[in-house]
Amino acid sequence: MDKLKIQEQASEDEGKSRRLSSPMNPAFMTSAPGKVIVYGEHAVVHGKAAMAAAISLRSYMHVTTLSKSRRDISLIFPDIELNHSWNIDELPWSTFAHPSKKKTYYSLVTTLDPHLSEAMQPHLANVSPEMKGERRKVHQAAASAFLYLFLSLGSQAFPGCVYTLRSTLPISAGLGSSASISVCISSALLLQIRALSGPHPDQPSEEAKTQIERINRWAFVAEMCIHGNPSGVDNTVATNGRAVLFKREDYTKPPKVLPLRNFPELPLLLVNTRQSRSTATEVAKVAALKTAYPEVTDLILSAIDQVTESAHELLTSSGFTPEDAATTEKLGSLMNINHGLLVSLGVSHPKLERIKELVESVGAGYTKLTGAGGGGSAITLLKPGLSAGKLADLESRLDAEDFERFETTLGGEGVGVLWPALLRGKEIDLKGFLAAEGEQAIEMLVGADKHEEGRAWKFWKVAEED
Numbered sequence: 001m002d003k004l005k006i007q008e009q010a011s012e013d014e015g016k017s018r019r020l021s022s023p024m025n026p027a028f029m030t031s032a033p034g035k036v037i038v039y040g041e042h043a044v045v046h047g048k049a050a051m052a053a054a055i056s057l058r059s060y061m062h063v064t065t066l067s068k069s070r071r072d073i074s075l076i077f078p079d080i081e082l083n084h085s086w087n088i089d090e091l092p093w094s095t096f097a098h099p100s101k102k103k104t105y106y107s108l109v110t111t112l113d114p115h116l117s118e119a120m121q122p123h124l125a126n127v128s129p130e131m132k133g134e135r136r137k138v139h140q141a142a143a144s145a146f147l148y149l150f151l152s153l154g155s156q157a158f159p160g161c162v163y164t165l166r167s168t169l170p171i172s173a174g175l176g177s178s179a180s181i182s183v184c185i186s187s188a189l190l191l192q193i194r195a196l197s198g199p200h201p202d203q204p205s206e207e208a209k210t211q212i213e214r215i216n217r218w219a220f221v222a223e224m225c226i227h228g229n230p231s232g233v234d235n236t237v238a239t240n241g242r243a244v245l246f247k248r249e250d251y252t253k254p255p256k257v258l259p260l261r262n263f264p265e266l267p268l269l270l271v272n273t274r275q276s277r278s279t280a281t282e283v284a285k286v287a288a289l290k291t292a293y294p295e296v297t298d299l300i301l302s303a304i305d306q307v308t309e310s311a312h313e314l315l316t317s318s319g320f321t322p323e324d325a326a327t328t329e330k331l332g333s334l335m336n337i338n339h340g341l342l343v344s345l346g347v348s349h350p351k352l353e354r355i356k357e358l359v360e361s362v363g364a365g366y367t368k369l370t371g372a373g374g375g376g377s378a379i380t381l382l383k384p385g386l387s388a389g390k391l392a393d394l395e396s397r398l399d400a401e402d403f404e405r406f407e408t409t410l411g412g413e414g415v416g417v418l419w420p421a422l423l424r425g426k427e428i429d430l431k432g433f434l435a436a437e438g439e440q441a442i443e444m445l446v447g448a449d450k451h452e453e454g455r456a457w458k459f460w461k462v463a464e465e466d
């Protein structure tokens with residue numbers, strides 16, 4: 001369906017919901033950030049450490065509850081041109097609610113249940129059947145993430161709803177778009193079934209931590225639907241915000257997450273190759289290499305682990321500042337080593353190598369791919385004292401080759417809630433939300449941490465010591 005039709009459908013849905021929605025269930029929004037993995041991607045899937053930080057690019061989900069007479073659940077995801085509705089009463093509730101299958105909002109789900117996935121198939125088969133190849137996979141992935149969570153957390157008594165999703169993140173560019181939407185979906189559904197308390201300013205830290213954990217667990221399940229074998233680092237950063245050191249040695253247990261509270265404002269340049277790829281494919285490539293060359297691959301993964309641990313030691317050493325040239329040089333060298341190891345795992349791409357070459361040709365800094373690779377994005381740690389002229393020169397070379405540069409800050413807020421969907425005393429209008437063109441317009445309209453009015457957004461706050 002094209003964008004115009006999606007907007008028309010949305011106005012129609014909104015019209016109906018205006019007339020019929022209950023004041024007990026006002027429209028509300030959830031939001032979550034993307035991330036950069038600074039060190040440790042891929043190795044983290046195999047039980048090693050990774051360091052990642054939230055970025056200021058975010059996804060936003062708007063939820064409208066319809067009247068009791070409406071029995072449809074609609075997804076309006078215009079970024080991927082997906083618009084689909086299911087009749088609630090036709091969904092496979094009995095399979096998901098069977099005592100041997102039923103999960104609660106606090107369950108730790110670490111694998112997808114094949115019977116439940118199978119039961120969803122007929123309902124996914126009619127999602128964008130006219131689409132082929134990669135585009136179909138994109139739709140199926142997003143729809144299955146939503147449906148698995150909806151059926152696991154909801155019940156047939158659920159009211160009809162419209163879920164509208166927009167993101168300022170590029171999709172499949174290594175910046176955690178899938179985790180960001182997974183957190184939006186998980187938090188929206190958990191709020192709707194009243195399984196979350198807050199967020200409110202005087203909420204005890206322990207309680208806030210429990211809510212974040214609940215959202216994160218279900219976001220991980222959505223991530224499994226989208227790319228098969230996620231480590232959980234992306235959804236953990238998208239939920240918690242800031243920066244974390246993350247390790248999951250045993251997939252049946254929760255991961256070890258060390259929040260990095262004072263993560264420095266590193267001078268990073270973020271560049272997207274615009275070469276789209278799927279995380280699932282890149283992760284599968286490393287798994288295949290591990291099967292073919294187990295000893296060699298294990299050594300590479302352990303070397304990446306060591307790089308991450310060394311960078312963590314440096315970043316948390318007393319007196320570290322990003323302006324300190326010697327330490328930055330060490331952090332940069334570790335990025336170079338990390339990139340080289342990722343190349344040897346086979347997950348780089350000529351366009352990533354080209355970005356690295358351009359940065360190094362002007363001596364601007366240290367570059368590695370970030371996220372799954374195979375295209376996607378690269379991060380460059382800029383050298384302290386880099387002249388404005390050299391930076392401008394680099395930027396114009398990157399622009400000339402059609403790479404996309406992002407200005408983003410690291411370490412921002414995690415999952416946020418806007419309940420009800422009111423900003424500046426005005427309801428967020430679904431039509432306006434859909435019409436906003438581009439990152440800036442979306443941020444101006446609903447921005448979770450960009451402007452004064454954005455304070456209406458609430459975030460769960462965990463104290464430093466927790």
Ligand SMILES: Nc1ncnc2c1ncn2[C@@H]1O[C@H](COP(=O)(O)OP(=O)(O)O)[C@@H](O)[C@H]1O
Nearest residue numbers: 079138141142167172173174176177178278279
């Ligand atoms: N804005 C969005 N709207 C709908 N679906 C999205 C959006 N962003 C991401 N997705 C889903 O996530 C998938 C991308 O996941 P992935 O390949 O892991 O890329 P990334 O590195 O950006 O996380 C898409 O195929 C789509 O199913």
Ligand SMILES: C[C@@](O)(CCOP(=O)(O)O)CC(=O)O
Nearest residue numbers: 042174176230231279371372
């Ligand atoms: C390759 C990996 O380590 C990071 C993937 O990040 P992204 O989906 O490319 O944003 C996979 C994972 O940790 O689940």
